[in-house]
Amino acid sequence: MADSTLTSLPPHHPQCLGCGPDNPAGLHLAVSRDGDSVVTDVTFDKRHRGAPGLAHGGAISAACDDLFGFVLYVVEEMAVTRRLTVDYLAPVPLGQPHRITAGLQRRHGRRLHLEATGTGHDGITRFTAEALFVVVDHHHFAPHGLEADVQAMFTRPQRRDRKDR
């Protein structure tokens, strides 16, 4: 969907399940910032099938979780998912684009309360999500990943100036 008011955001890292371009099993979400919100247009396909013709709830949940991870560019904090709740309001057909919009609802100390809405291009909202993210520092990631990869997450530019989505 072309939208001149959106600013592209970089993937969390190249292999990220949600947004990494180099993850062959990934959702390959392309995410943009729109003011204090972040948005992505996702089209689930046969790799994400649950019931015949419909998206798997886990795939929808993964898309929401990853998009919440982009609100961190707005908040300018590193944080991880502590709790994620998805309301599946209506079946999500494969092959139909849905726009997911997410943002910060409120913050209490380290706790970030986030919310998201997924709406088809037909205007039907088929899922919503809420999450609790908890702010962490680089020590959270350091024991598990290559030091250079962890450093890159903390030091990369926070946005790209591409406005062509």
Ligand SMILES: CCCCC/C=C\C/C=C\C/C=C\C/C=C\CCCC(=O)SCCNC(=O)CCNC(=O)[C@H](O)C(C)(C)COP(=O)(O)OP(=O)(O)OC[C@H]1O[C@@H](n2cnc3c(N)ncnc32)[C@H](O)[C@@H]1OP(=O)(O)O
């Ligand atoms: C500078 C610019 C930065 C830009 C960043 C941009 C991008 C990078 C972002 C992310 C990182 C990279 C890749 C992201 C990939 C995907 C994005 C999706 C996100 C994920 O896919 S991420 C993976 C799944 N995720 C986990 O792998 C977490 C496992 N987990 C833990 O590692 C611990 O569990 C932890 C650290 C979360 C907390 O542990 P802890 O010991 O530090 O803290 P504690 O337990 O004390 O809780 C702290 C405060 O939350 C309150 N609290 C807790 N539970 C609550 C509940 N249920 N209800 C209400 N409040 C609750 C407490 O009451 C306390 O509140 P208070 O501080 O106010 O007292």
